[in-house]
Amino acid sequence: MSDPLLKIESVTKKFGGFTALSNVSLKVHTGERFGLIGPNGSGKTTLINCISGTLQNDGGEIFFDGHDLNGMKPHQRTAAGIARTFQIPRPFHSMTVLDNLKIPIEYVSGIGIGQSEIAEQAMSILETMGMAEKANQETLGLTQIELRKLELARAIAAKPKLLISDEAMAGLTGNEVDEVLEILIGFNEQGMTIIMIEHIMRAVMHFSQRVICLDAGELIAEGKPDEIVKDKGVERAYLGV
């Protein structure tokens, strides 16, 4: 098999005396749909923060597409092809929905891309996301669901090789979840590798080709979705026994 797109080796992250991640290792391959589950507080977002660079891991190493991410700033990692959403949406609130998407397009594309080209690309992503009619709306007026979709749309606008979605579907209805899943699978089919963090078990199990489970900062299970749902450790972590 070819080199993995993302390789995490014994990553550790401490907050003071509290260990949020301990010795987590995993590999994500190009084109894969990868699920990351675990109870609240198990370290999922912290792991994403270490990958995207908003937190610096204390130990271990992360490699992405030939880069050693250690010491790389978040914007450099974005340029290298990693884009993430935030669990609690962080829109650029003084901008319209369309302008939110233009920021990553403009900054990731470098010079040589014109404003009309940027707007076209942004609009085409909004269309795919079913948000075209919101393009010129201020983000302040958006519903929680629309904000989550905007998070995804904006991350996709960074044209990532690896998209990391941090509970982007919380609060969505069954139909909306299916709709977003379909969109993500569409991007995956075009070659985008996707890590999905999700509490909605049905969604993550349907979506993922491979799943890992974190509990209290440790990787406790890894396997195909049907193996994970049967895993005793995962069951214990979720039921708290």
Added chain:
Amino acid sequence: MTTVLRYKFELGCVLVLVLAFVLTQIGVNNFFFFAGFAVVQFVMIATAWNILGGYGGYINFGTAGFLGVGSYTAIALIQWSDVSIVPQIIIGALMAGLLGLFIGYFTLRLRGVYFAIATLALAIVLETFVNNWDFVGGAAGISILPPRNPELLGVMIVDRKGAGIFDNNTEFLFFLISAMAIFSVWIARTIERGKLGRGLNAIKDNEEAAECMGVPTLRLKLVATTVSGSLMGAAGAIFPNYLTFVDPLTAFNLEFAINALAMPMIGGTFTWIGPVIGALLLGTVQQIAIVTISSELNLLILGVVLVIFVVAAPHGIVGWFMKKN
């Protein structure tokens, strides 16, 4: 659209500059230029402040520090070897720009109120330094004698008997600060409408999200502090010639810091016209108040107006009018 329409802002700039020049040539009372200088200088300062504060959302309380560095660079150059005004301004801008880069590098990792406090501390440190620097007059201050007949590239600029372009120094300084203010507004507008301005806006809205969306936040903030700082430095470097007596208390006056943020906030911080309107309005009111009331009361009025605006019109005059339409 025709080319003329496309460049209507630039045309407007030229027109305003021509107007400023014409005013100096038609025998307007000299007091107008003296008061007008202060107002136009505030247009420049508010515009400079807004590049970092308005577009990027980083509140700089150290405006007085940047102005002071400009002023005292000019004074040091005069003391050293009577350097003339244009190089004074250019070198003053350079020094303040360097200071902006330096301060930015060490403080821009601080967010919100901590950044504001750090910049305030900067002004105080610099004032203390100048207080103890005798070469530029120390705490007692220094008198500057503007040259009687300054020349620029062989052209006589000022001559009382009419042989120069301007009849007196105040007219000349008024024209010069007008040109500098227009240049600053042009810079601010160019930034606002470009990639840098959009990036700064993203930083203001959510810095972490901006960084994760590919915006090199530290680099953009450094560019903004450097540009903003050097424009403030230029506005400060012209000051000694205008005041003719400078002491640290004047050059590092906290009133500059308050005005620099009050004017954009009252005018509106998200577009170049906001600081211009705010500075013209507040600057004029203050010039009138200084003459008719007192300068302490003046500051009180400023404070009250600022509070009213922050509460009632958080997007300033510009935002208020845009909502109406």
